[in-house]
Amino acid sequence: MLNLARQTLKRVPSFQELLQGKMGSAKEEISVDVLVIGAGPTGLGAAKRLNQIDGPSWLIVDSNETPGGLASTDVTPEGFLYDVGGHVIFSHYKYFDDCIDEALPNDDDWYTHQRISYVRYKGLWVPYPFQNNLSMLPKDDQARCVDGLIDAALEARVANTKAKNFDEWIMRQMGVGIADVFMRPYNYKVWAVPTTKMQCEWLGERVAAPNVKGVINNIIHNKTAGNWGPNATFRFPARDGTGGIWVAVAKTLPESKTRYGEHATVTKVDAAGHRVTLKDGTVVNYKKLVNTMAVDSLVESIGDKELISLSKELYFSSTHVIGVGIRGERPERIGDKCWLYFPEDNCPFYRATIFSNYSPYNQPQKDVKLATQQLADGSKPSSTEPKEGPYWSIMLEVSESGLKPVDGKNMLRDSIQGLINTEMIKPDDEIVTTYHRRFDHGYPTPSLEREGALTKLLPALQAQDIWSRGRFGSWRYEVGNQDHSFMLGVEAVDNIVNGSVELTLNYPDFVNSRKNTERRLEDGAQIFAKSSLSLRNKGVD
Template structure:
């Protein structure tokens, strides 16, 4: 029998939000031995931040901090306790449609569309509302949900049928294809919850008559962002609150293989770690491969995901007036490759170089030469765009930066003569876990099979549930996995997404005791 080099009670793979959530809870409870591994030298996972040579910061996509959990807030406030560690923003978000900026969510703000489009959208919503009065089966996929809630129109003028666009075709279908890289007909609708605003016909009608926009909607209407280091700075700070002796990062924390039968993890270089329980936050399809379990590998083949490309553009000059205080913007139309753009420089003045820094202009946005000679001072501002990729939506990676810059010109984000001083591109293979029609059936078999082997696969791609894939959810998936391992507590976030998203979850606290939930809350 071969004995491992090290043995711990609980081994955690991954130092992103889920792994750090598990580690924080293990360190707080101090009931068992534990160790955290990650192949990256820097904590953060999919919530990390890159910095370009010129000094522009870019997150792995559009991350902001808003929370459903007191415990999550406690941990972040412990890591970054000073008032100056954070900026608090009111979300200012728009949809670019028909050369207009329509306030988000689009379906609540059709009062801002041209009159003909207002009529088309209202007719579609009225038809959908009338149809919904008749008892019917629930929508079978996301596309049916869209039509049930928002409608689609076909008008007949004279002899020829003329399709008139309602909300489904103006926004919901094209935008969601750009995000998910699969048609809405291939997606389920159980994941929607607080993610997609279902329009209220009376409110929309009132706003159309009064010609006013709707108020802010959703859990991220107000959000926090760190003053320094981007989103990744949060998770570096959280990791710094943990004992260094319990962390193995970089090459010494790289997992090569998982022997589930022997309960041993083999690291790069051959070191072995034994465990009683394993919390894995790597993508569950990667976990199955590292386990060498053909049955599990076959099951994970039915799970779908999209790849995310993040493209950043650093610009010299004063931020354009039409950009103003906007936070992030949505793009359903085909005049640009990206589905979302974030004005990343608006989140913190430290997300870009200070105005005194001298940088050369590398090009104008239209591709012409920089003009002038040598480095110049700022001020500077930045844009961060996200582009999805899948087998159904291929991307020309060699042209993605150029196509993104052209898209920024087309959508009036920048002018053709804008001075570009920095560009950034990074591809993240696992970007979005797609809530396909098959997903829940796979997870209901896959996760229990792993748990029967002592493996808790949790996190954005560990448990593959987008509806609980934000940073607060991901963190608490790790916390709750530990409470289940140690005390049999209910994993509410994993099993009851709508429940945790619809309440203030205040049962756990970092500073006031160690309460766990062994039963379902009654309030």
């Protein structure tokens, strides 16, 4: 195994030093033991671990001016914050908790929320998860869904094969009723592909399998099921949105080992030569590379035809994030709702987050004067004179793919109309800000072809000393949350330095299982050693 700590290499100059000419021109050649591409959660996890080890020389580069990647936060000119997707903090790892608590250490840095989440169906708010709360449906729909549940339960007793795809898993677990009224239409809106084109190995505990007796009992007694899932309680930063977490984590790293901005864009990866060229001409020689850019983009940059061909088997959807800021008190019908699901076709979005409920600092304070840009129905306001709030806000997500095209030019208009259609807002509500941003790589699709590609692609890259990790670096949605992504970077570094098992990448079911709870109570430094030893004792290499 390579002992990186014993190797002496040139100190990495800071960008400021390069600008001032203290160490030569920007077009210089430097060397590090470990180069990290991307300063999202995965890259920052890798950098954090490298900094703690205090042995290998390292550098992290990112083409954005601000760290955070797909977990960053934008601010509108009017002062409304919008995350670049629906992000909340719930963790499977004590190490992760310790790192973000170090970055944001004060009690008033955080809010803790109980998830209040619903599905919008036929003008009703059905508590999440839908399949556990059929008692809220109209009687005809209840009967249809229960029929399917009973049929599925009977068939499951004699089934002797695994489900071949996500659609078959849905049918076996829930039956045709729930499949048709919720699971199929909703998941198509999320993933932008039919459920028949998705595998089911990614599910783990992410989708609630209904308890048939419990569901029927709730219907008879007109009761709803309690909160379910790992994010039933979650944290959210008081200020600066989700992106503020990662800006704070980045500030705990040495400035001399970070480069952000367009000049730090990777233009070429020479895998054979172990070197990366940046946009400003700088050449970085590395011994090991932790890559967090999308793996399909990485192999294009490398130019390896065989790897490029493998990457064509990986599918993704694009995501549109839409924000709407509204003047007025938060309506009673909105209340303390967190995020809401929309399976029906009366709106383009699949999820809405009441972003103003996460923190009072996610929108301007009441005394800030803003002009009304439009009324919700698209008409002009009677006055555009700036006036005070209060304000509240909604964040929406819309998926897009070749199988699910969208009208990008009218996305904002159609989304606002969808909010009216679903009674989230009223036609005469005053809109004071709007936001729309498209992310080309939004969701890594757990397609039927995914594992066949990844089991060849990732080892082929690692054989060239490239650890490709992260939401799109390793392309496994089931370990793509912020805590997972961060730990993918941490564990990649531990694997590079001392050969530790990468649990998150290789054993996602174990990491996500409820049985894993006790791991969070252990000291972070002991996690990898204990888990690796346990797996090896079971014959897992």
